[in-house]
Every structure is written in C-alpha cells, then in structure tokens.
Amino acid sequence: MSATAHALNPQDQNLQQAAAESRARLDAHVREIVQWHFNPETGCPFWLEKAKTFDFDPLKDVQTYDDLKLFGHFQDEWLRGGPVRRWVPKGLVGEPIYVFETGGTTGVPKSRINMHDFEIDYSNFGDGLSDDTFPPGSDWLMLGPTGPRRLRLAIEHLAHHRGGISFHVDLDPRWVTRLVKNKRWDELEAYKEHVSGQALKILRAHEIRCIFTTPKLLEHLADKIDLVKYGITGIFCGGTEMNADFHRFAREELVPGADFVPVYGNTLMGLARAKPFDPATGDYTITYYPPHPRAVFEIVNPDDLDEIVPYHETGRVLLTTLTKEFFMPRFAERDEGERAEPVPGSPWDGVSNLRLFSRFAKKVAVGVY
Amino acid sequence: MNELHLPLLRAGKPYRTLDSASLTDVRTGEPLGTVSQAIPGMITRDLQQAEENRRSLDAFTVAELIDITHKAAKLFGEAELPLYPGADQGFTPEQYLQHLSATTGMPMALGEMNLEKITGVMAGIEGVLDGLTRGLDLSVLDGGWGEDGGRRVSYQRLTSTLGAVLPNNSPGVHNLWLPAIPLKVKLVLRTGSSEPWTPYRMTMAMIEAGAPAEAFSLYPSGHGAVPALLVGTGRSMFFGDQSTVEAWKGTGKVQLHGPGWSKVIFDETSADGWSDHLDMLTSSVAMNGGRSCINCSGVWTPKNGREIADAMARKLAEIDALPLDHPDARLAAFPDPEVARLISDMIDDYLTTPGAEDLTAKYRSGGRVAEAGGCTFLRPTVIHVTDPEHPVADAELMFPFVGVVDCPQDEMFEAIGPTLIGTVISDDQGFLNRALDCKDIDRLNLGPIPTYKISWDQPHEGNLFDHLYHQRAFQIAS
Incomplete structure (x- = not known):
C-alpha cells in the first residue's frame, strides 16, 4: 500500500491533484537518492557494503517509494559507534562534516553525519514562519539541548536565515534524563532553576523576540515572567510530550498573545512542521507533516510494519529520510500517533497526537497502601 | 443525561481537558464515563496562587471549619451531591457506591462500610484533631498564638498546601488528608485512576457544607504529574507501592504511605x-x-x-x-x-x-x-x-x-x-x-486488637499536624 493511497476528500480536487504531484515528486526523489547512495562513485561505505548482501539491485529495482520495502527497516543501532566516516558519501568527501548525536545517556550514542542537511531543513522551516510573530531581523534565544545535538547549530542557522542573532544557554539533556531516571527531583528543579536563571538574564539584557525551547522549560520560564511583556512574539517548541492540552495551555495560559509553533524533529530527519493553529476552530490537535520529499512518515500497524493504518487510526511512525547526506529507509520510530490526511500546503500524510510508542508491560503492584 | 465526565478542579473551578481517561466497569468493560487529565505544568502554575487560595480558609475559625465538616459528614452519607461545582449531574450515596464498585472492583458491601467510616471520621473530626494536636486548644491556630495548658504557644504553618497522591485501593484512606481543611491548609489532590469518586464526593460535601471551593484542587492525571505535585506542594502525602514511594524517602516534605506489612x-x-x-x-x-x-x-x-x-x-x-x-x-x-x-x-x-x-x-x-x-x-x-x-x-x-x-x-x-x-x-x-x-x-x-481497628485520634504513619505545623518559640513584650 502506498503512503498516500487512501481516499482523500473527493470534493477537493486541488488537494487530490497536489497529492498526486507530490507522490510523483517523491518517487523521482527516491530514484535520485537511491542512485546516489548506491553508486560506487557517490555512495557511502556503509550502504555500498550493505548492498553486497542484498538479493536485489537498488540501482535497477528501486524506482518508486514503495520499492523501498526491499531494504527492510533501517536499524538505528547501526548508527552506534564507529567508524563514523563509513556514513560519509563519497560524493561529498571534502565537505565540512558535522557529527550530531542522539541518545547517549547510557552507552554509546548514535551518531549521524551532516554537512548541509540541518541548514537546508531549518531554512525551509524558517521560510514558513510568520513574519509578524517571528519578525525578520529579530534576535532569538535558544534554550534547549546543546552539546553534541544538532539544535545548537540548527537554531543559530535559523536565526541567521531570518536575519537575526541567536543567544544560547547550555543544557545537557543527558544529565536531565539521568536525574529523571533516578528520580532526583530536587536536583532536577535546581538544574531547571540554573538554566532558566541564565535565560532570564539574557531576556532582561537583550531585545529578544523569538524563543526556541522545550515544553518543560517554557513552563518554567513562563511561571517566572510574562514572556509577552518581555517582548516575546514567537515561540517555537519541540518535544513529543506536547499534546493538544499542552498546546491549549501554552496559548491560553503560558504565553497568551504570542505565536506558539510546535515542531517535531530529531537528528535522524529534518523538521516536521505542525498544521497551523486556527483560532476560529479552537482545534488544538497537533498534526505534524514531514518535509517531503526529504522525509516521509508512514503510520503503520505496529504488528505489521508494512500495513498502513486507515486515516485517523493509531499506528507507529515509520520514518524515511532521503537526502544526499543520509539515506534511512523505513525506520520504526519510538513514537505513535493517528494517521492524518494531507492538507493544502502539505499534500501528504501527517501524524496527529504524537506520543511515545508504548506497549504496556503488566506490572504487579507489590504491597498495599 | 449528559455523558458522565469529571473535570479537573483548579482551585475549585471545573476545567475540562481535551484529553481524558476512561472509567470502565470492571465487570463488562463498558465505559461509565471519562475524567480529565491534568498536565504537570498546570499543577505547577496553579500552585503559584496557592497561598492566595489558602487564605480563603482564614475567613473561618477552626471551630467553624469543624462545624462545616460535621455538616459535610451528613451530606456525604445521605445527600445527592453534584459531581463537581456547577455540575448538572449528581450522585446519591447509592449511585456513588455503584460507581465506586464498578470501577474499582470493590463489593458494594465493602463500599458501604467505607462510606460509614468516612462519615464517622467527618462527624467526629474534632476528636481526630484532638488526637493529632495532643489536645491543643485549636483557637490558637486562628490567632497565630494563644494560651495552652497555662503556657503561651504559637504554631507556624509550614505550608500553604497539602498535596496528596491518592490510591485506588480503599476509600477509607481519604480520611487521612481531610483534617487539612479544618487546619486551614489548602488541598491539592491527584486522584486515583479508577477511584476519583471518593475525593470528588468528599470535596463536594465540604463545599456544599460551606467550605471555600478555592481550598480544593483536584488533578486526575497520569503518573507524569506526580513529581510536579510532590515538588510543588509544601507538604504532601504519597500513597504508592514500595518502588514508587522509595524515591521520596527522606525528603521530609513527603509523608509516605507505602506497604504496611x-x-x-x-x-x-x-x-x-x-x-x-x-x-x-x-x-x-x-x-x-x-x-x-x-x-x-x-x-x-x-x-x-x-x-x-x-x-x-x-x-x-x-x-x-x-x-x-x-x-x-x-x-x-x-x-x-x-x-x-x-x-x-x-x-x-x-x-x-x-x-x-x-x-x-x-x-x-x-x-x-x-x-x-x-x-x-x-x-x-x-x-x-x-x-x-x-x-x-x-x-x-x-x-x-x-x-x-x-x-x-x-x-x-x-x-x-x-x-x-x-x-x-x-x-x-x-x-x-x-x-x-x-x-x-x-x-x-x-493485646488482641485487630490490625484494622483504627482509633482516628491516634495518628499513624506520621502525624498530619506535625507535618503541617511547627511550634515556634514565641514571646510578647509585656
């Protein structure tokens, strides 16, 4: 079954047409990217080596998006450890290489190489931000994961792309994860104070208009000051813990009057934008659309990853990244959500109510209380 | 009849969240209703107004709050009470017991026994307070200081709020947080996933009897909201299994109610x-x-x-x-x-x-x-x-x-x-x-006293009054 083959609203001919065109563009993009990654002149050592184990020829047999099934499912474990240069496409040797990490609270982190992908992704995303609420030329505060994460550079690039300067506060998400895992709540509070205290100093000393932060830090900051009174007009916020209630809470209580833009992104793909909020409908559901054709979502049956679930039904997110820097076919994400229909501007599948994928293990409560 | 839904109570004001959890009948799996789900940040944000909300209790003397609790006992045991302030649906005691039984699996007969236990504690709240305070003249709490046993005494309230992470296992445990209201401390409760009924009904009985609604915040929620509640409230009690409560041991702020053994x-x-x-x-x-x-x-x-x-x-x-x-x-x-x-x-x-x-x-x-x-x-x-x-x-x-x-x-x-x-x-x-x-x-x-036989004037698992108040050294220039 194809990623966009389910019934669209038959009355919306334009949307149907746009969906068909995006599908054709996706198929063409798949051909281009697979040719690049499996051409001995341009491909990376990892995939060229892997191709020797295939019982198909990627260069001949992969002509459409659906043909990516031949690759099976990308395993993120392949990204753990080195040598990291096995992921560098030969066609890009000589370009400056960044390495971004994901995970790593325990064990070896997963690494993804990057040359210009993060700049392209964040430029594309930045072009879609409102000039009214993220004014061109205005300055930013980046209050989110730094260190080996992509975000540090990506937000700075986004600010540059929109003519601004980005201020930063260090934040170590691995330390936060460790504090949460070990239930060291007082230390977690102290760390939040430490981080938000630095942010407040910057907000007081400079004319910041736009912020990138996480939902938890936004709450913490908004509990201390009225961000809108401080001149903040646009907030761009990432994290899978955001749901419709958080979206409403942010717009109605944390930062009323500011533009609140939820995003879904990670090191393995670009940046998925959310369907714009329409105050007239009061619908706070967050629906993300991937940056087609560079990334594709399929929402699939967790017990059969080849089966796309019907629209509005729950499934696991299958993520495909298709750039010249990184080829990641059909990776089963740790997230689940409801499959969302194409919309004007993003005529391809999206995902609503994204949350961590959970198969509940039965737990026996020992002890009554 | 509208669909049965329990909203959050944010300082007494109902708030319906977009996401909700289902309450189902354990016998049939049939949905009986839904309950709003608080997000952690909402609890933290509301706690900024905690002292302001708590002060609504200062409009009453302890004696008046005891009187309100007596009235609430009768309402809890006998009246049809709205599910929440402004609700167009209410529960009679029978309906309360039916829903309690259906979602928790507790037999109706045991539910009735618990209802009587709660009613009894509410009706005898002055005895409970007497036990908790070791016979303190409670008017001392109204004026901040007073005479007790011939000595000048003053008690300092250590917190604006008593938070509680509540269990599903038995309604009787809710008697443990109830004295906070006559002791003039606001309640911030995270209700159990299958047993919101008792805390909501006790709250409504108190409000209908005249207690200020601002003194009650009820946050049904997932586990993610628990740290926000326990970190954000000045004092709290936490009912949970051994592995859950362990992390809060020794903090002093959290009174733990784990396994009894x-x-x-x-x-x-x-x-x-x-x-x-x-x-x-x-x-x-x-x-x-x-x-x-x-x-x-x-x-x-x-x-x-x-x-x-x-x-x-x-x-x-x-x-x-x-x-x-x-x-x-x-x-x-x-x-x-x-x-x-x-x-x-x-x-x-x-x-x-x-x-x-x-x-x-x-x-x-x-x-x-x-x-x-x-x-x-x-x-x-x-x-x-x-x-x-x-x-x-x-x-x-x-x-x-x-x-x-x-x-x-x-x-x-x-x-x-x-x-x-x-x-x-x-x-x-x-x-x-x-x-x-x-x-x-x-x-x-x-002696051969059954383990379940509790005198409510004998505090166990920590004394709530000591948890909420501190006797300070105090002098007045003569």
Missing part, C-alpha cells in the same frame, strides 16, 4: 492460646478485602505456626468470590484480570523456595484465581513459612494474603522488619518492653 505477633506462651484469637487473626487479614496497609500480612510466632496457619486457612477458605453486588461479597475484584493471574503466578514462584507451604489450597473450592459475576478475584491464601528470611515473610499483596512465620522469640523484634501496625499478644512484660522499644513498629497494639 502489618502483623500479629505471639510470644511462646500466647502462641499456645492462638485458637482464642482465630477470629481476630482472620478478620485482620480479610477485612476490607485485604486491600489496606492496615490488613495483617504476617503472623509471627515462636511456635505452633503450622497449626495457626492451618486453622486460618480453613476459616479464610470460607470466603469465596461473589458478584460485587452480593450482600455477602467480601473479596474485591481485580480491575485487570491479568494482574490477578500474575500475582498468583508470583505466589507459586515464592513457593518454589523451600520452607513455604500454601495451606489454603486443600480447603478452597477451586484454584487461587476465581471468576464470579464477570470479575476475576484471588481467593484468600495462607502460607506457612519456616524461615523468617523466606520471601513470603515480607510479602504484602492486594487481597487476603498472609504468611504465618516461624520465628524464635528472642529474634522476633530484630526479624520482623517494617511494621505499620503491630498487634502484640503477650503477658510477658519483658517481651512487651521489647515491643515498645522496637523501632520497626509504627502503631503498636498491646
């Missing part, structure tokens, strides 16, 4: 007269479906262990699984049948360690797991244990389950481990002195 303890002489106490032993195990921390989970004895266990097994095996609305029902159903099976498997696993024997098996009419009226139950289980180190010796499970443990008299008080209620049966003053000295026993009953 309550016990009945014999000495060499009294163990010869065990048969005189058989009713007390079995009722201590089985009262309230065996779901409370004050149920007996261990009988420790220097001799006759097997005989005691055998007699208890024979008697407890008479309690069988019955439909929830049966007037004789004494066992609570497991909302998730799989959990019952896992617990039974875990007991079988315990029994593979030598030194333990399930004596109930031969007396009961079927397996440990039983079905009745569309529900899954665990039948009472008595295990004789010959070694105090055996895993059964410190097991506590959510149904009538008890280990009868052989333990030499001389080693008894070193071996028993944490014990919320210790009923010690002995005429030996030396043994009783050792019981009095034992740091592991919280509430001590001397």
